[in-house]
Amino acid sequence: MRSFILALTASLCLALPLQAQDAPPAPPAAESTISGLAGVIAGHADAIAKPSRQTIGPVIAAITATADPGVRDFLRSWTDRTLGQRKSDGAIFRIEKAGDGYRLADPLTGADAGTAARADISEIKPNAGVQGLIAGALVQFQLSDPDPAKRRAALDTLAREATAENLAPLRAAIDDEPDAAIKAQKQRVERLLTIRFGETPEERVDAIQSFGGDMGLDYRATLNPILAVARKAFAAAPEGNVARELKPGQGIDAEEAYALLVSAGLAPKRLTHAEQRAALEAHIADGAVGGIPVAELAEQSARDRAYTALEAAGQVPQAATDDEVSAAIAAHRYADIYAEPSEAVTEAAAAALKSVSLKVDAMYGLDLGLDALSLTSIYFLAAIGLAITFGVMRVINMAHGEFITMGAYTGYVVQSYISDYTTSIIVALPLAFAVTFLAGVAMERLVIRHLYKRPLETLLATFGISIALQQLFKNIFGTQARPLTAPSWLDGAWALNDIVSISYIRIAIFVLAMIFLGVFLFVMNRTRLGLEVRAVTQNPSMAASMGINPDRINMLCFGFGSGIAGIAGVAIGLFAKVTSELGSDYIVQSFMTVVVGGVGNIFGTLAGAALVGTLQKLIEAVNPSNTLAAQTYMILFIIIFIQFRPRGIIALKGRAAGD
Structure with a gap:
């Protein structure tokens, strides 16, 4: 019996490491005890302390996604430059200068968190670009602010710097708007944002057509980017939302056409006469260049053949002679392509602008x-x-x-x-x-x-x-x-x-x-x-x-x-x-x-x-x-x-x- 108990105990001891290996690792203390907005702030403290316009967007999105009641106050403190980071542990606080140091407060609730010496705190000072992103995130809270002036300011901000994420909060704030004038402004901005960020082309077309013959500058400014075009070259039929197809000599000249080919990687760089002359002079051998006697190189066509021969031999870099340029231009197609991928949206925008142009x-x-x-x-x-x-x-x-x-x-x-x-x-x-x-x-x-x-x-x-x-x-x-x-x-x-x-x-x-x-x-x-x-x-x-x-x-x-x-x-x-x-x-x-x-x-x-x-x-x-x-x-x-x-x-x- 005793031997059985010892054997059972030994087997259990051997099994424990195996169970520990199979179990998931325990989360860090900070992540297991902090959740919601406080957890997002703690997890991105360094990014918040040293924000960059190029990298801070996902952090702001994560903060607003928590839907925590303290999001608005935290963002306001951030853009007002009243936040600081404690150097010892990287914690974020609201700060207020007090004598030779700072008075600290919880970044969410504002509860007193003691004091700190000035040397222990790094003030968080977002630049203008970051402040603009924060202001855009604050808009969704300001749209329902009790102060009408702040609601109007939020709409003005949306009219200037809206993103697709602002559309849903704006729509949610329309029905409960008590002021008729502000409600009409919200509806107008919502339609403008729908034109830009609507989920489907049909939704965007309906928003465009809802304006009718409106001549508002904001409406026309929203439509114009939809009709922006980029000129491109293609090896075959043009791809994308084609505004118009171009032909060399009809809407596009030869120089521009070949430049498009070079930028698109469809043709080598053009060979200048000076570069060609230098290359030919450097490869004269036995009175000939590329098998063509030097005496015949007085003609441009002969020089082009000689350079082509040198290219084939790998003695000079690939470059296009005049004949090759002409051939490349003729072998490709060119078109103005709308930046907007939906043809229905561009057609609706063009028709709308045309209808108001006379007015x-x-x-x-x-x-x-x-x-x-x-x-x-x-x-x-x-x-x-x-x-x-x-x-x-x-x-x-x-x-x-x-x-x-x-x-x-x-x-x-x-x-x-x-x-x-x-x-x-x-x-x-x-x-x-x-x-x-x-x-x-x-x-x-x-x-x-x-x-x-x-x-x-x-x-x-x-x-x-x-x-x-x-x-x-x-x-x-x-x-x-x-x-x-x-x-x-x-x-x-x-x-x-x-x-x-x-x-x-x-x-x-x-x-x-x-x-x-x-x-x-x-x-x-x-x-x-x-x-x-x-x-x-x-x-x-x-x-x-x-x-x-x-x-x-x-x-x-x-x-x-x-x-x-x-x-x-x-x-x-x-x-x-x-x-x-x-x-x-x-x-x-x-x-x-x-x-x-x-x-x-x-x-x-x-x-x-x-x-x-x-x-x-x-x-x-x-x-x-x-x-x-x-x-x-x-x-x-x-x-x-x-x-x-x-x-x-x-x-x-x-x-x-x-x-």
Whole structure:
């Protein structure tokens, strides 16, 4: 019995190692005791501490896949750079500077975890690329954030940097969205992401077609990459989603075709004449190269045969001669291949872009028209005062631009004392008129009235005054641009869609120009002053015989025109830099507006402003990169126009017309 027990004990002892060998190894302590998000963080601590945009993606995906309630707070701490790694054991904590060290907290719960010396902690500072990936992962949590602003920000992030993983959380967040506007935005972004990341071509095509004739920039920006193509060469029939097949000389030249063959490994590198000559010279033997006498190598075809013989003998590297290049090009096929593999998706995208192209072109035309209308109102406002002085008095006032500058500086001075921008503009407009009116009257009394009927002397005198006023502005206000701030209700722009928009400041200038057109027409047609001005304009001698004082009318007209220039300066200063040269930027266009429209006629000035403004915008649209060339072309056109219609669009009879 005793021997039996000993034998049984021995057999059990021998069996134990065998059982231990068959059993699976025990997991490490860390992995067996830590699970969920904490386990992912512990298992990837080093990658989290030193993240790289190229390698951190799987780690972020593993963190979000845990669906742990602490994922959002951990990711926020990571992107806010408030995480640190303890050097002794590699553990990750939330950190906060406290004296000479750090206060530690659990990275998930925020529970206090003691303190550590500064030398024991390495701060985790992800770069901008990694922060972008983390922000993309945070989006799914922000889509359901109680704060509407954060939900909108999350949608903006998705519109810029979405991934396929964001589509499911976005769809889940749509039905429970309480805000109708945000819900509509979520639905739009969901359709855009479906176009890019939908699981099936049918789903993506349905998303494309759901937009109908939408002209949104985000929609078109989503469709355009689908139609991106890469040009490739093939030994047989083109493979993939073919956009169009090309033939040498029809859509692709020979050089590009052979370059595609070389890059695809379908043909050897092309042999240049210099390389061929050097190779042949290096292999001359017994008066021949490759069996071809040197005397025959004067012809290119003979040199090609000689190099081919050397290739066959393995004496030179493989390279293509001209004949071989031509043969290789003819033996292969070429095509533009869509990057998108689904033909149905590319067809739907192409059809959608084509359907909105006409609308987009029409919207661009409308936007160009609004820009031209805006520029027309600016030129009209700047030129209306010049039209009065030049039309009635026949005075070429080269200082008209400085009256515009004077009005802008008046607005700046008013805003220096009145901080409310709306009130300051209301005060600045009549004050600018008064200041420039008095300056114009003083200029007329002191200089202009002594130079009537002497246009050259008047031009030189006003040009000198222009230079003097510019220097005076520099002495008073300096050479730096001064701010003339528009009220807050003029901030932004009226946008019809992603294409058509116009700033509220330009709309206000257009309204101001129309107001002055109405005021001018009322004064000229409904007041005694207007009657006297029209009489002096038509026939000053007859007007004087009827008891009208032409000298007084000239003075008032010059002051009135200068006053309007001052108001124009306030308006222009709201969107342009207020400097001493502000007026000189508009003086040439103002003269062109008056001359082209018709001297002395307000509707002619309006027509001239419309022609000059529209023409400038059209030329800039054709040649947007060179504004100087656009101005040159515009001046040339106007010179030609004046040759055929020297009195302008609307000619005025009387003294202003030279009768």
